[in-house]
Amino acid sequence: MNAPINIAGLLKKTKDVFRFHGGVHPPENKAQSTQLPIGKLPMPEKLVLPLRQHIGNIPKIKVAIGDHVLKGQLIAEAEGAVSAAIHAPTSGVISAIGEAIIPHPSGLPDHCITITTDGKESWAERYPQDWRNADITTLIGSLRLSGIVGLGGATFPTQIKLGSGKAAIHTLIINAAECEPYITCDDMLMREYHAEIVHGITIVQRLIGASNIIIGIEDNKPEAIKAMRAATTNTAIQVKMVPTLYPSGDARRLVHLVLGQEVPHDKRSTEVGIQVFNVATVLALYRYFEFGEPALSRVVSMTGNVKQPQNFEVLFGTPLVDLVKAAGGAKADTSNFIMGGPMMGFNLPSDNVPITKAANCIIAASPTLFEPPPPAMPCIRCARCADACPVNLQPQELYWFAKSDNFEKAHEYNLFDCIECGACSYVCPSDIPLVQYYRYAKSEIIALDKAKEAADIARERNEFRLARIEREKQERAAKHAARAQGAKSTEAPNESPAVTDKQAAIAAAIARAKAQKTSDEAAAPKNISNISDATKAEIAEIDARRAAAGLTEQVTNRQPNVDDKDKQAKIAAAIARAKAQKAEANASTVSKDVPAKQPVIDAEKQAKIDAAIERAKTLKSAAATPPTNDLNAKPVADLEKQAKIEAAIARAKAQKAAALKAKEDQSKE
Amino acid sequence: MSKVLIALVPGIIVYAWLFGGGILITLALATATALITEAMMLKLRKRPVQPFLSDYSAIITAWLLALAIPPLAPWWLIVVGTAFAIIIAKQLYGGLGYNPFNPAMIGYAVLLISFPVIMTKWPAALSLAQTQLSFMDQFHYIFSSTLPMNVSIDAVTSATPLDYLKTQLKLNQSMTTIQSAPIFGVLGSKGSEWIALAYLAGGVFLWQQRIITWHLPIAFLGSIAAISGVFWLIDSTQFANPLFHLFSGASILGAFFILTDPISGPTTPKGKLYFAAGAGLITYLVRIYGGYPDGVAFAVIFMNICVPLIDMYTQPRVFGHQK
Numbered sequence: 001m002n003a004p005i006n007i008a009g010l011l012k013k014t015k016d017v018f019r020f021h022g023g024v025h026p027p028e029n030k031a032q033s034t035q036l037p038i039g040k041l042p043m044p045e046k047l048v049l050p051l052r053q054h055i056g057n058i059p060k061i062k063v064a065i066g067d068h069v070l071k072g073q074l075i076a077e078a079e080g081a082v083s084a085a086i087h088a089p090t091s092g093v094i095s096a097i098g099e100a101i102i103p104h105p106s107g108l109p110d111h112c113i114t115i116t117t118d119g120k121e122s123w124a125e126r127y128p129q130d131w132r133n134a135d136i137t138t139l140i141g142s143l144r145l146s147g148i149v150g151l152g153g154a155t156f157p158t159q160i161k162l163g164s165g166k167a168a169i170h171t172l173i174i175n176a177a178e179c180e181p182y183i184t185c186d187d188m189l190m191r192e193y194h195a196e197i198v199h200g201i202t203i204v205q206r207l208i209g210a211s212n213i214i215i216g217i218e219d220n221k222p223e224a225i226k227a228m229r230a231a232t233t234n235t236a237i238q239v240k241m242v243p244t245l246y247p248s249g250d251a252r253r254l255v256h257l258v259l260g261q262e263v264p265h266d267k268r269s270t271e272v273g274i275q276v277f278n279v280a281t282v283l284a285l286y287r288y289f290e291f292g293e294p295a296l297s298r299v300v301s302m303t304g305n306v307k308q309p310q311n312f313e314v315l316f317g318t319p320l321v322d323l324v325k326a327a328g329g330a331k332a333d334t335s336n337f338i339m340g341g342p343m344m345g346f347n348l349p350s351d352n353v354p355i356t357k358a359a360n361c362i363i364a365a366s367p368t369l370f371e372p373p374p375p376a377m378p379c380i381r382c383a384r385c386a387d388a389c390p391v392n393l394q395p396q397e398l399y400w401f402a403k404s405d406n407f408e409k410a411h412e413y414n415l416f417d418c419i420e421c422g423a424c425s426y427v428c429p430s431d432i433p434l435v436q437y438y439r440y441a442k443s444e445i446i447a448l449d450k451a452k453e454a455a456d457i458a459r460e461r462n463e464f465r466l467a468r469i470e471r472e473k474q475e476r477a478a479k480h481a482a483r484a485q486g487a488k489s490t491e492a493p494n495e496s497p498a499v500t501d502k503q504a505a506i507a508a509a510i511a512r513a514k515a516q517k518t519s520d521e522a523a524a525p526k527n528i529s530n531i532s533d534a535t536k537a538e539i540a541e542i543d544a545r546r547a548a549a550g551l552t553e554q555v556t557n558r559q560p561n562v563d564d565k566d567k568q569a570k571i572a573a574a575i576a577r578a579k580a581q582k583a584e585a586n587a588s589t590v591s592k593d594v595p596a597k598q599p600v601i602d603a604e605k606q607a608k609i610d611a612a613i614e615r616a617k618t619l620k621s622a623a624a625t626p627p628t629n630d631l632n633a634k635p636v637a638d639l640e641k642q643a644k645i646e647a648a649i650a651r652a653k654a655q656k657a658a659a660l661k662a663k664e665d666q667s668k669e
Numbered sequence: 670m671s672k673v674l675i676a677l678v679p680g681i682i683v684y685a686w687l688f689g690g691g692i693l694i695t696l697a698l699a700t701a702t703a704l705i706t707e708a709m710m711l712k713l714r715k716r717p718v719q720p721f722l723s724d725y726s727a728i729i730t731a732w733l734l735a736l737a738i739p740p741l742a743p744w745w746l747i748v749v750g751t752a753f754a755i756i757i758a759k760q761l762y763g764g765l766g767y768n769p770f771n772p773a774m775i776g777y778a779v780l781l782i783s784f785p786v787i788m789t790k791w792p793a794a795l796s797l798a799q800t801q802l803s804f805m806d807q808f809h810y811i812f813s814s815t816l817p818m819n820v821s822i823d824a825v826t827s828a829t830p831l832d833y834l835k836t837q838l839k840l841n842q843s844m845t846t847i848q849s850a851p852i853f854g855v856l857g858s859k860g861s862e863w864i865a866l867a868y869l870a871g872g873v874f875l876w877q878q879r880i881i882t883w884h885l886p887i888a889f890l891g892s893i894a895a896i897s898g899v900f901w902l903i904d905s906t907q908f909a910n911p912l913f914h915l916f917s918g919a920s921i922l923g924a925f926f927i928l929t930d931p932i933s934g935p936t937t938p939k940g941k942l943y944f945a946a947g948a949g950l951i952t953y954l955v956r957i958y959g960g961y962p963d964g965v966a967f968a969v970i971f972m973n974i975c976v977p978l979i980d981m982y983t984q985p986r987v988f989g990h991q992k
Contacts, residue, residue, distance in 0.1 A: 256988075262988055264991075265988070265989035265990050377720065377724065377765070377766075378765050379766050380931050380932050382931040386937070392985050392988050394936065413984070417990075
């Protein structure tokens with residue numbers, strides 16, 4: 001906020017770069033790892049591939065222990081919308097599938113596939129694509145098999161970023177700021193692969209249709225800037241030099257730097273027509289489309305307390321020890337390893353973790369390189385954190401609220417806009433680990449929200465339950481009244497037709513309700529999407545039987561009205577018939593040219609036959625049972641019938657559901 | 670915070686040069702009292718003593734208080750004031766980071782209200798005094814209130830310009846007559862104006878070192894200059910010019926060293942402007958209409974009360990949010 005900064009800011013504006021508020025400039029420590037070109041590692045004996053290397057669902061394993069896999073072969077496929085595939089980074093044999101330690105701050109093991117390499121590097125079939133001419137939807141769709149995720153560290157599956165398409169993207173920003181100290185992988189990539197990167201940018205441009213393309217590079221990478229400027233001459237791509245100021249590589253900050261535009265806090269940049277891609281991701285896309293190479297490796301900066309810091313192209317799954325060895329080994333006083341930069345990175349649980357898609361940098365740390373922070377002192381409200389905050393938050397207030405568990409206030413002061421960049425902790429003269437307080441408050445707020453949501457659902461459910469109990473009570477009362485009426489009418493043989501009609505109507509309504517319930521139950525299971533229609537019909541049959549049995553047990557004191565039984569039965573049978581017909585009609589409308597036609601028709605037939613049988617049975621039993629005055633004897637037979645009818649209805653419904661399901665499946669395909 | 674102490678050193682040197690070494694005795698007494706009471710309170714509150722003593726915050730409080738009270742005040746005055754500032758105004762509120770008021774100003778206000786006579790008895794600059802006291806004379810006076818033979822207290826003290834101005838204006842003296850009195854200098858008061866300039870240099874150093882931002886000093890001095898300027902333009906026979914107000918009393922010391930206490934002050938840039946402008950207004954009003962010669966201490970304490978409110982209503986726009 002000092003005057004010279006504002007003047008500098010004004011000067012920058014004329015240069016077409018727009019400063020954001022705050023930011024810090026920690027010692028860069030980038031020169032160490034840029035002395036040598038990107039190196040290669042000897043083939044590791046084993047590659048350990050965690051299934052969780054990206055944001056989203058865990059992919060589905062497609063191999064088994066003992067399988068021989070080729071380089072580039074899909075070994076786990078994307079599952080669900082947000083997920084990324086995993087490929088064998090080299091050829092070899094799957095030697096283990098199970099829990100292994102992964103690079104995560106928790107140090108907990110997770111599912112991994114282990115490949116024992118054979119050193120032959122024999123490739124699986126590759127499918128290069130004509131990205132200049134091929135259909136855009138096909139190209140984007142094929143990315144689901146690429147395993148490419150955002151390599152800047154966010155590891156968001158790339159196909160989603162390309163396929164979101166809610167708003168027209170007018171501007172593509174290539175994030176090559178690389179603002180964290182120590183990290184140089186993007187810098188080295190631009191120096192060595194500038195031409196390929198430009199091809200990659202052209203691909204992304206074609207896929208998202210952006211007209212304005214800007215590469216943002218911090219001004220501490222003159223060689224990369226020179227290389228990219230040379231590679232982009234005669235193209236529409238602009239290379240913009242942004243000031244070296246952490247966190248300029250944060251997507252929203254970079255958008256502001258190069259466009260002078262703030263992405264609204266509650267929107268994604270794509271919603272305002274801007275898409276940001278990391279430079280390494282763009283290169284991965286080029287390799288995928290041009291050569292058919294899926295995501296198998298990445299460039300990692302191995303720096304800090306090692307003998308020869310350098311960038312290496314590392315196969316995913318390579319144990320960290322191999323990488324450290326390639327950099328000349330760690331010096332004696334190395335205490336631990338950090339993944340990511342010193343500002344936002346985290347301590348690795350061991351040096352045995354594999355390199356994953358998120359690993360842009362590994363720093364060997366020592367007490368001399370990173371002094372342990374002195375004990376935190378009280379906040380003196382000096383507001384240096386507020387001056388450093390790139391989001392223009394008031395970290396001193398947020399700290400106060402988080403510390404006193406005043407989450408509501410923290411929320412009000414926009415805690416969730418915090419990007420956890422650590423600029424505040426970096427400048428804090430009292431050495432307060434501010435970001436940890438914000439993480440704590442965020443997780444508490446999220447947990448409280450979830451608990452509240454759960455409580456709301458439980459309350460709703462309870463209210464519904466009470467209402468249902470009340471309704472059932474009323475229904476029972478109505479039934480009792482009906483029964484009393486029925487008993488009276490058996491005593492009086494010349495009952496009025498009005499009463500009979502009423503009773504019949506009630507009985508029909510109950511039968512309908514029951515059938516509805518049973519069919520709902522039959523339709524409820526969610527895991528039936530993959531089974532054949534024949535099996536479905538079978539399940540429906542079983543369900544119906546179960547329902548029938550349950551009803552016979554439960555409902556012994558219901559429906560004592562014998563005189564009306566044939567009427568009831570007829571009504572029920574009519575309903576069943578109608579249902580069956582409806583099911584048939586539905587089935588016939590959907591079963592045009594569908595491969596699953598045969599089972600559907602079978603289901604139809606079955607429903608018809610069942611309905612017919614039930615009808616016959618009902619009539620027969622109605623005829624066979626003579627009307628008597630014995631109230632205890634009569635209901636049993638009557639109920640059995642009733643239950644059977646209901647079962648038939650249920651079956652018909654189930655079949656209908658199956659038919660509809662088949663229709664749905666069909667339309668999906 | 671050691672840089673704040675360093676920034677005060679030029680002012681202290683000029684002070685000692687113009688008014689004698691007595692101020693160094695007062696500073697030493699205040700420092701010792703602050704450290705002892707702070708250590709004692711930390712022990713009582715079961716807090717680690719060493720880290721809190723080595724952050725110099727207690728010493729800053731002690732020095733500011735020592736520089737604010739008359740340099741020849743008896744030894745117990747500074748001890749009582751410093752002890753009050755540290756024990757009551759700082760530690761009883763929870764120690765460093767938790768005190769809502771500027772401890773030095775609380776100490777000053779307590780002394781001013783409790784011992785108004787001593788607190789307004791300022792020695793004249795050495796060059797102006799009828800009798801010049803040596804360092805040892807000052808030492809004896811501070812500790813035993815005895816002056817050398819044949820020297821009366823009136824011979825070594827004089828009214829401050831702010832005080833003199835107020836009383837003489839009440840006697841219907843014209844501004845020109847008043848300002849021709851020997852105690853008036855080029856900018857403010859003869860002697861003290863040089864100390865103020867030294868404080869200004871220290872303040873610029875703090876700004877250059879990014880210990881303080883420009884907001885508080887500029888808004889405070891700007892506010893004093895603006896208000897006094899308006900009054901002076903309306904009636905220059907009744908009201909002193911802005912320059913006089915800027916370099917008299919504790920204006921410069923307050924602007925760069927007292928208002929800038931981060932703990933009891935506002936944190937937002939806009940809030941700092943409001944805070945300092947308010948403090949400048951109150952300072953001027955106390956000087957003109959109040960019962961005390963200077964108003965910086967009361968202005969700061971009053972504005973401290975408003976800090977939570979100011980902070981709440983001056984939240985800056987967060988990135989990506991509409992205002």
